[in-house]
Amino acid sequence: MKNIFRALKKRQLKDIDYNRWLLISSILMVVGLLMALLIAPEVTQCVVKYMFTLMRGSYLRNQQRKVPYEFNVYVWNTTNPDEVIAGGKPKLQEVGPYKCRGFKTKQNMADNDYDDTVSYDIYNEITFDEADSSPLTGNETFYNPHPFIMGIMAKIATEMPEMIHFIKKGVDMVFQNPTSPFIKLTAKEIIRDSFFVDCNVTDFSAKVLCSALANQDQIDKVDGNPQILASSLLYQMTARKQGNYKVLRGLENVHDVGRIVEFNGLAELETYDDDECNVINGTDEMFFGPFMEWEDPVVSFDFQLCRSFNYNYDRDTKVKGHKTTRKILQSFEPKNPKCFCNKYFPEKCLPKGAFDINQCWEAPVAASFPHFLDGPEYLEMFDGFSPNREKHYNGYDFDLLTGVPIRSIRRFQMNFRVIPIPEFPPMSKMNVTPLYPNGWIEQILYTTSSEDKVIKRIHFWDIFLRVIGWLIFSFGILGAAISTLAILARRVPITPEPKMQRQNTESELPHSAESETPDSISTVEREDNEFELYNRVNLSRAENEVETTSNHDTAAATKEEEEEDEGIDGR
Secondary structure: OHHHHHHHHOOOOOOOOHHHHHHHHHHHHHHHHHHHHHHHHHHHHHHHHHHOOOOOOOHHHHHOOEEEEEEEEEEEEEOOHHHHHOOOOOEEEEEEEEEEEEEEEEEEEEEEOOOOEEEEEEEEEEEEOOOOOOOOOOOOEEEEEOOOHHHHHHHHHHHOHHHHHHHHHHHHHHOOOOOOOEEEEEHHHHHHHOEEEEOOOOOHHHHHHHHHHHOOOOOEEHHHOOOEEEEOOOOOOOOEEEEEEEEEOOOOOHHHOOOEEEEOOEOEOOOOOOHHHHEOOOEOOOOOOOOOOOOOOEEEEEOOOOEEEEEEEEEEEEEOOEEEEEEEEOOOOOOOHHHHOOOOOOOOOOOOOEEEOHHHHOOOEEEEOHHHOOOHHHHOOOEOOOOOHHHHOOEEEEEOOOOEEEEEEEEEEEEEEOOOOOOOHHHHOOOOOOEEEEEEEEEEEEOOHHHHHHHHHHHHHHHHHHHHHHHHHHHHHHHHHHHHHHHHHHHOOOOOOOHHHHHHHHHHHHHHHHHOOHHHOOHHHHHHHHHHHHHHHHHHHHHHHHHHHHHHHHHHHHHHHHHHHHHHHHO
16 A cells, blocks of 8 residues: 555556546445345345245255154153152152154145145154164163053042042953052053053943043054053154144245144134134244244244244354254243143142143143253152253254254153042052153254255355455445545645755755665655655756756847847948
8 A cells, every 4th residue: 555655656657547446446335335235135035035935846845845853752760659659759760861763754735825825744753763772772661650540540530520439440440450550661662562451341330441541542442443452652653643734835925934824624723612722823843934033932833732832032052063043942831721721630720840731632641841840849749850951941943044943852741640539549648749750752853964055055155245245345445545545646736945945955965865874764754755855856857947948048039139230230
């Protein structure tokens, strides 16, 4: 910059049209601003809208047809079942994870152009991975709450107490006079292989009980035989239809991508008595709209819990090399007593940290975070819990630009609602209320490698175009600054000095130059002296030329006069 300015002062670039360069620089500044602030964002938005809506052939729609995920199971083992039956405090031991591999498959996709929606069925497929569960083998045995005995007796005792003796007789017939509400099972039986109930009985109360069990969605009729029933944790999820969804494609409003319009052909649930509780909000937990803001809550619908949940900002994270924003479920509790409380139990609404899903499952069960995270009252009832926010939260790590959850984690713990039942000896002295934990599950979904590459490319080109825009703007500013300085330098007048002062100065210059060494004069001073000397020399030359011309003119005039005089004399 210093050399350029110096050249300008010496008029080495005097032929350049700096006004034109100033105009070009101004144009570059405008173009750069437009590219950085308007063109680059607009190009990115067009690409994201094309790829991450649910239009026919879109990238997001094709990628989400079959989604792999991790499915982990943790089992609560009651190490002192006899003491619990006698009224003692339960001592629990967490065993896991038992690892499974799952796929969510979207089938039968059908577009509805008239309302900008697409319909599809979601199927779950989960298989137990024994090798990946090592060192656990699946043959470990546990004392776990009996899902039929504990659940049935609690339901009858609260909802139909007049039937308690009749159902107790059926329980004694079907389960052969049980002495404990706990059952000893292996991990494989709990997770995959099922445990069986033989309903080949003749007693009327037993038949009524088995008929009621056979009508439960969570219970399998082996080979279609209602007399042989089976149940396992994975039965409800393995190779079964999760439901039919009708969701918005987002072509009219990109923020509506994936928002549920109907579930199983209904705009609202038919689960609860209150219409407010039956409202379906949010997405199917897999599709979300792009262009998110960090402070905006995200809503998703959980079909297993018959409820929509709000996820709010927690913190910024980094997952798989992506800069992400984590949004978590802040609380697991009933917000509306009409929806998530059980009117039949003495303690209708559960304390903070759990909510009743009896109307959803048609069984006396409740959901909570693992280890009763955010449920301090439950921690005092059991030994063995160690809640940890990082290990037990529910949430998503979003790429805000595309709206894709780079990682989604869903965790919940299943608990039986229990009360002492004097009419049923195995549960007459139990001092555990209102919940008894059974186990908890963890479902983790990550983006595929293909999705990672696409998302990173979109971010790269978005940043690249913005940087190019700002570089163009910077060059424009630099050019405008140089052109402006050059124009101003040309307009600075040079004031000539009086002749006597100039001669005195010139006579002093050699002495000054000899007396002062280069080291004693700063670079700026030398440049100023050179420039001043350069102007003086030029001015001196111009004056000499003027004087010489004047002398020549005077001499010529004198000669002419002399010649005229000689002519006169001759005549």
